[in-house]
Amino acid sequence: MSAFQPSRRVFGAAMTALAVTLAACGSGGGEKAEGEHGEAAAEYERGPHRGRLLRDGDFSLEITIYEEGPEPLFRLYPYLKDKPLDPRQVQATIALTRLGPKVDRFAFTAENDYLASPGIVSEPHSFDVAVTAVHAGKRSSWTYQSYEGRTIISAEAARAGGVTTERAGSAILGENLPLTGRVEIKPEGLAEVHARYPGRVMSMAVELGSPVRRGQVLARVESSESLQTYAVTAPISGIITAKNANPGQITGNGAPMLEIGDPGQLHAEFFLYPRDAERVRVGQRVEVRSLTGASRVTAVIEAILPSADLLSQTLVAHVHLPAGSGGWRPGQGVEGSVQVGAGEVPLAVQTKALQPFRDFTVVYAKVGNTYEVRMLDLGRRTEEWTEVLGGLEPGTEYVVDGAFLIRADIEKSGASHDH
Template identity: 80%
Template sequence: MSPSKTLRAAAAALFLVGIAGLAACSDAPGAETAEVEAGEYERGPHEGRMLRDGDFALEVTIFEEGPEPLYRLYAYLKDKPVDPRQVQATIALTRLGPKVDRFAFTAEEDYLTSPMVVAEPHSFDVSVAATHAGKRHAWTYPSYEGRTIITPDAARVGGVTTERAGSAYMGESLPLQGRIEITPEGQSEVHARYPGRVMALSVQLGDRVRRGQVLARVESSDSLQTYSITAPISGVIMAKNTNVGAITGNGEPMLVIGDPNQVHAEFFLYPRDAERVRVGQRVEVVSLAGDHRINAVIEAILPTADLTSQTLIAHVHLPSQNGAWRPGLGVRGTVQVATSEVPLAVRTQAIQPFRDFQVVYAKVGNTYEVRMLELGRRTPEWTEVLGGLEPGTEYVVEGAFLIRADIEKSGASHDH
């Protein structure tokens, strides 16, 4: 098991132990999962919930074989089917919030049906009323799924945090590959002013030098006088093309000095991406090892393409970080090429799997319940919500997987 999974498992165990301990120390339960288990009620011929009142009974089913789940009710008198045209029925679903969905039914074939969809989650307090032969019957019962009650102390033990769902700015990002290079301002070539023989050389490859430091002495071929050559900048000897006794003045630099604290990232832009990247856009720069990262800005894009790779080069300035960015090493980048506001979004880390859905856990008081989401665009930080969640809903961000674990440990079912 990876270290991250081990830590998450330990946190989950601590969370559940905390719930149990708090429940034992209080008259009010620390956490109770409100989930009606399969088999806890009488089932009818259509595998629905049988509601009885004397000789009259009503079987409540949710028909889920069509495009949307719909209620179907079957009436019985002394366990014999009743013509649905002889029955009037209504259902009210009180959801967490609270919000009430009301259903009115009409006869169809051998059952009563309502055109109103039973929206997810199928978690509510149900109130059923039916009238047959002038007599009114009424029932109430809970039908919960994906719901749990957790005390504030238990939530705090589990590290559960929440936010309100609302609008967010979402950026469209583009991955980049590049390398660290010393900036042109951070490099300098050292040349002899007059051709001649190198009489002394006081530095080696890799040595650090300071500006004005004497690096070599050269005897002029014309005057036979010896003169000193000093460092034009501070930095490190990056290249050494001469030795004592060598003749200078052939156009090649004697030494090259580079300042490793003056670096930038050079990112390669392929033709399909070049039109979307602009000077001033923000880039997250990450070392290949992942141990260094920084947010920076594109400061320049070279106008000509590399003939070999057919790429443009984008320069991103990197501030000095005590040698964190070493010239020549590769880096990854993520550039934000577009940003737009969406009316409703949630933190991406809050999204959890539940049955065949992607969900967040809404919080109402001490009760947590799934909200099945219709999702749009996604970034590492935000995910757009197209449906399934009301703006302003308080939902779990940190610790969402612990809420899921608490619900799953109860054997949560999708049952009616």
């Protein structure tokens, strides 16, 4: 965090120079002062509705944001010599210049004892404000800054903190279906070793767990008919996984003397439940992970066995594990995820860029050296990408790596508020 110390000084200086107004929303009602944003708020005069009071001689205008309804809306209360003024005698407009820049404009009409606008004050409530009001032929104008979720960080400090960005755009998303299973040796990697002729085992050259190569002599057996001794060799290379005979025993009764497994020929067997089986297909890619997460590999579904287990009704999908792809062991439990229903969405951000801010999930937009929250309406999510349904313009540069550092810098500066 030391890399961000200079930026906080820059931010503090900017706050002082611009008289940024930050104060928390009051808990006692549906209206808050426009620009109320936290503990570091600059002092300003408040009106009877706890809004920001703007004065021009005997005329004054109180700015509030009404948040009891589904969306926040401006309400303006006019006064003349500090007495409530009929709002029908006032014409007012507000322009909000946002980081980017983008300008939201509001025109007001009289309603009850205040001026109202149908325009929604969209999040974030972070903008430069320009207010114009006309009463009795006299025009009054005011400007001020009202920022939240915003900070300034130098390019050097951002690089030192590992901050990276990219542009928001389209992405390929699919639902990730979780799978469970185990590692097994493939059928072609298994072999039983039998004596060709019944007889007595004269010698055994291997032990359980011994590595062997194809053609290697494993044992010698004396034929019970010819009394000739012959060699028993390995049909494949691998590891001795079972040993059912020892010197002096009679073999050739149908049971294998030895069993060999090739640990280089492995696959993962994943169990597909009935509700998921129809969504999984041969050729789909699966991320296979050990239960500890130490080993992982992306591989392809080779086959789905046609027969279901009688009790569980599960099918089994086989996923080839390339040799040398990890420390896989036969019988080891594994997890997996297969992407189903993949398709392109018009706007998405990297999932790791998402951060909490008040009651929202946000990313941090970057404009020059300024960073500011963007509250998102989200759709589908995968480990890599999250669909954005609203709250972010396509092409916006946003923070991917180091987003938590931006959040910490904003929280320390007090540039946030509670709704």
